[in-house]
Structures are given as structure tokens and as C-alpha cells.
Amino acid sequence: MVSAKTGKGCGGLCAEGVGFDFTMAFQPIVDADTGTPWAHEALVRGPAGQGAGWVLGQVTNDTRYAFDQSCRVKAIELASRLGLRDAKLSINFLPNAVYEAETCIRATLAAAARTGFPPDRIIFEVTENERVVDRAHLQSIFTEYKRQGFLTAIDDFGSGYSGLNLLAEFQPDILKLDMELTRNIDADRTRRSIVAAILTVCRDLGITPVAEGVETAAEARALRDLGITLMQGYLFAKPALEALVPRTDTAYEPA
Structure with a gap:
């Protein structure tokens, strides 16, 4: 576990530290046809397994940058140590903590090079729930990350501040449908219609959809019937x- 107090592994960019220790839990994004992980999302946790809220509640405006940098490096180093080989690694990032995309990606690139983790298997997720202060700035981040070979994703789509407006401005590689859209979708015609419309947009724009928060076999089958495999x-x-x-x-084949 890398100490966030020292920022060890951040290439000097995290020297100020964030003042507390944290680690990562990993949850797979599964190919529902096979049951095989397509990616693993790195989720912040306290050193004793405390939830993300416990961790994020300790982040201040002064430590936001160091925390964002530490999360990236920690996710890559830990995933590499655990033997992640074939699947992708998805990392959440804080766009408001990135002052310049090209500069702030250096620690990530250094960690990937040091561990031998291919950048084209790293996904950077921006959550729709985080208010984007400067959309032009977010666009520059997405552009730079794609130039560096990373994949990009909008997380929690269907909740939060922006909805389709965010998608109109930023076309990510991956769109993650919020659990509020997938919950009970097997029994909810309205949700199925909304998700079907979003999938049409994804197909037109070449975006890969991922359904989040799937908890029942019936939900999985309904999503698979709509064409979602991840x-x-x-x-x-x-x-x-x-x-x-x-x-x-x-694993769930279409009905």
C-alpha cells in the first residue's frame, strides 16, 4: 500500500501528500456472455476497508491535486502487483484537480512505464456527478488522454448535472449507465425505452456502453436483450x- 502521506511513487508530483493513507478495491466490468472480466475498476477505500465516502471526506481543496495523482499511481502499481494482465484498468479522476492535462499525466505515464502496464489498457473515468467548472478544460483533458493512448469514459451517465449535454460536448470511448437507469429495467418499460435510445446514440457515435449497478439476473437479461454485453x-x-x-x-446470453 503506497502512503498518501509521502506520495511515494508519484514522481515528485505528490510531494505535499494528502495527509492520510488509503488503498484500492477492484470491481470487475464483466462480459456478460462469458463471465470474463473486461476491465477492473479501481475504487478508493480506507486502509481497513472503509468506504469511498470515508476517504473522499478527508480530501480538501488543498490536497485534491495530490490525492488525484496518488490515486492514479496507486491503482496502476497495485493492479500490476496483483497480476492484472489481459483486462483493462479503469481509474476515476477528478477533472477539477487537473490544472494542465499534459503536465498532470506525467506521474501516470511514469507509473505505467515503471510497471510495464500498457497505457492503451488504462481507462480514465470522469463521473457525471462532479460539477465541471470549465468544460473547455475537460475537453482538453480528454483530448490529451486520447493522444497519449488512454481510453476515456463518462461514469454515472443518467444522473448528476449534465446528462446528454455533457455527451454532446465530449464523446468518450465508453459510457457507463448509472444504476438508476438499470435498476428494475426488466420490469420498467420507461427505463428500457430510455436505455434503448441511449444505446442508439452510442452506436452512432462509436461509444461502448457499460451497465452499472446490475444486481439481478432479470436485469442482466433485459440489458443483454437491449444489446449491452458489458x-x-x-x-x-x-x-x-x-x-x-x-x-x-x-453469464447471460440474449433471450
Whole structure:
């Protein structure tokens, strides 16, 4: 576990530190046809497994940058140590903590080079729930990350501040549908219609959809029938503290 107090591994960029220790849990994004992880999302946790709220509640405006940098490096180093090889690694980032995309990506690139982790298997997720102060700035971040070979994703799509307006301005590689859209979708015609419309947009723009928060077999089958193959949720696996779930026994062919 890398200490956030020292920022060890951040190439000097995290020298000020964030004042507390944290680690990562990993939850797979599963190919529902096979049960095989397509990616693993790195989720912040306290050193004793405390939830993300415990960690994020300690981040201040003064430590936001150091925390964002430490999360990236920690996720890459820990995933590499755990033997992540074939699947992708998804990392949440804080766009308001990035003052200049080209400069602030150096620690990530250094960690990837040091561990031998291919940049083209790293996904950077920006959550729709975080208010974007400067959209032109976010566009510059997405552009730079794509130039460096990373994949980009909008997380929690369908909740938060921006909705389709955010998608109109930023076309990521991956769109993660919020659990509020997928919950009980098997029994909810309105949700199915909304998700079907979003999937049409994804197909037109060449965006890969991922369904989040999948908890029941009926939800998974309904999503698979709509054309979604990549899913994440407790039905497949809960986040594992400092561990990777190699595969699940759950697979859902379309009806």
C-alpha cells in the first residue's frame, strides 16, 4: 500500500501528500456472455476497508491535486502487483484537480512505464456527478488522454448535472449507465425505452456502453436483450479489497 502521506511513487508530483493513507478495491466490468472480466475498476477505500465516502471526506481543496495523482499511481502499481494482465484498468479522476492535462499525466505515464502496464489498457473515468467548472478544460483533458493512448469514459451517465449535454460536448470511448437507469429495467418499460435510445446514440457515435449497478439476473437479461454485453454490479462481483476477481460463474446470453 503506497502512503498518501509521502506520495511515494508519484514522481515528485505528490510531494505535499494528502495527509492520510488509503488503498484500492477492484470491481470487475464483466462480459456478460462469458463471465470474463473486461476491465477492473479501481475504487478508493480506507486502509481497513472503509468506504469511498470515508476517504473522499478527508480530501480538501488543498490536497485534491495530490490525492488525484496518488490515486492514479496507486491503482496502476497495485493492479500490476496483483497480476492484472489481459483486462483493462479503469481509474476515476477528478477533472477539477487537473490544472494542465499534459503536465498532470506525467506521474501516470511514469507509473505505467515503471510497471510495464500498457497505457492503451488504462481507462480514465470522469463521473457525471462532479460539477465541471470549465468544460473547455475537460475537453482538453480528454483530448490529451486520447493522444497519449488512454481510453476515456463518462461514469454515472443518467444522473448528476449534465446528462446528454455533457455527451454532446465530449464523446468518450465508453459510457457507463448509472444504476438508476438499470435498476428494475426488466420490469420498467420507461427505463428500457430510455436505455434503448441511449444505446442508439452510442452506436452512432462509436461509444461502448457499460451497465452499472446490475444486481439481478432479470436485469442482466433485459440489458443483454437491449444489446449491452458489458456489465458491472453485485450480481457479478462485489469490490474486492486489494484483490482481483478472476472471473464469475454468471453469464447471460440474449433471450
